[in-house]
Amino acid sequence: MIKKILIANRGEIAVRIIKTCKQMNIKTVAVYSEADKDSLHVQLADEAHFLGGSRVTESYLNGEKILDAANAGNVDAIHPGYGLLSENADFAEKVRQEGYLFIGPSTSVIQKMGNKIAARKAMEDAGVSVIPGITLSDTEESTVKKAARVLGYPVMVKAAAGGGGIGMQKVEDEGDLMKVVSSVVKKSETFFGSGEIYVEKFIESPRHIEAQIAADRVGNVVCLGERDCSVQRRNQKILEEAPSIFLSDNGRKKLFEAAVHAGKTIEYTNVGTVEFLVDGEEQIYFLEMNTRLQVEHPVTEETTGIDLVQWQIDLANGKDIPSLERNNNQSNHAMEARIYAEDPTTFFPSPGKLIEWEFPEMEGIRYDFGVEKGATVTPFYDPMIGKVIAYGSSRKAVMDKLLMCLEMANVEGIKTNIPMLINTLKHPTFQNGEATTDFVKNLI
Amino acid sequence: MKEIKTNMAGNVWKVQVAPGDKVELGQEVVILESMKMEIPIAAESAGTVEEIKVEEGSFVNEEDVLIVLKG
Known part of the structure; x- marks a missing residue:
């Protein structure tokens, strides 16, 4: 039974999770960055552990520091909230290897659904209809153009690792295609560490x-x-x-x-x-x-x-x-x-x-x-x-x-x-x- | 001497010019990242880049000078 939870998040969602934990008589451990030291979630939790600098890479995206806090706080489980490390399969796996419960699905499911191409494939296999789309073997002009022509314009160029509305862009016609492809690849490499992309048919006014x-x-x-x-x-x-x-x-x-x-x-x-x-x-x-x-x-x-x-x-x-x-x-x-x-x-x-x-x-x-x-x-x-x-x-x-x-x-x-x-x-x-x-x- | 300032706090994500480069009015010179959004900073006048006051990855506050132009 879970008696103490570390909340690996900040802001309103950390506050929200604390509220239910209090109702369930579960102790809470907040984590925080330099910029968040006076935040509401820090005040409301039973304990708060400092992670590091204000940037997310120095604090809320630093899995090792979060696990150190979990160890210091002697918690049973980690609630990841949303955003940040919540859909990071490596983090979920480390949490489990260290002997904590990760409040979420299995590591393999997080991994599979985290990659948009793998998720599409899993849904197609399950018989759930997906937006008509084509996975690209490479981003050569001829490959991308062929895929977009097969689908018919307008199309969406999407990052396989994308999410939160980042790493996707609409293309009206062939003239803009390669410019958008290079921009999505670049952005995806910067934000998600992978340049893998795919092309989908654009669904009008859905x-x-x-x-x-x-x-x-x-x-x-x-x-x-x-x-x-x-x-x-x-x-x-x-x-x-x-x-x-x-x-x-x-x-x-x-x-x-x-x-x-x-x-x-x-x-x-x-x-x-x-x-x-x-x-x-x-x-x-x-x-x-x-x-x-x-x-x-x-x-x-x-x-x-x-x-x-x-x-x-x-x-x-x-x-x-x-x-x-x-x-x-x-x-x-x-x-x-x-x-x-x-x-x-x-x-x-x-x-x-x-x-x-x-x-x-x-x-x-x-x-x-x-x-x-x-x-x-x-x-x-x-x-x-x-x-x-x-x-x-x-x-x-x-x-x-x-x-x-x-x-x-x-x-x-x-x-x-x-x-x-x-x-x-x-x-x-x-x-x-x-x-x-x-x-x-x-x-x- | 003209200064290109930021009107917003954030991280310097990309510096798109180098000292000696000629820039035109409205040209994007720096991209900041603030609250998970890219914020392009454009030159408010034409000139030549004399000094770059920031580095990629550094944090800037509102009204900080990013780039100094001459001409």
């Missing part, structure tokens, strides 16, 4: 809809619902909701079945997300699988009454799905707005000190924040500093509540995307549930 699954060690896989995450900027999500008002009952059934089938086929364990693109005719295409807790997990929690972090810990402890607890605070609809420290129109980062950070107390509003008034948002980490989640009995009520909450918010000292979130929530396209992944581009 919706991004993902399925939350949970799986135990005896082969039970359940789907806990979908999240529509079509509102994105720079291929990163900003507003997510459940249920999706676009999906028909039949479309939803198809999506859930594909996700559960995918989970069973790859022998998934713990909590994970299968992401799909869904076109106007409700054709679903596997996009990628995230073998970890998702940023937007609260949307599922607020529609199902399930604490997904608790499920992660219980599943890591070896419990099976039928024995897991569900609360009864189910609501019909939930919507999450991500707050980014950035200019609302250029999306350029906006680090600085939070002179004001005030949000109203409201029924049916949940805040998952990693910062508080007076905190400094540094340039070292992701600009996502908190999430506002609204939930209730109807989509309209939830949308109105979220809008009211964001309009009443008072944030000073840095720029945030709150004005952009407000514009989105007021926009007829969004209100009518017609937003596709092109929405933000058309809004600006």
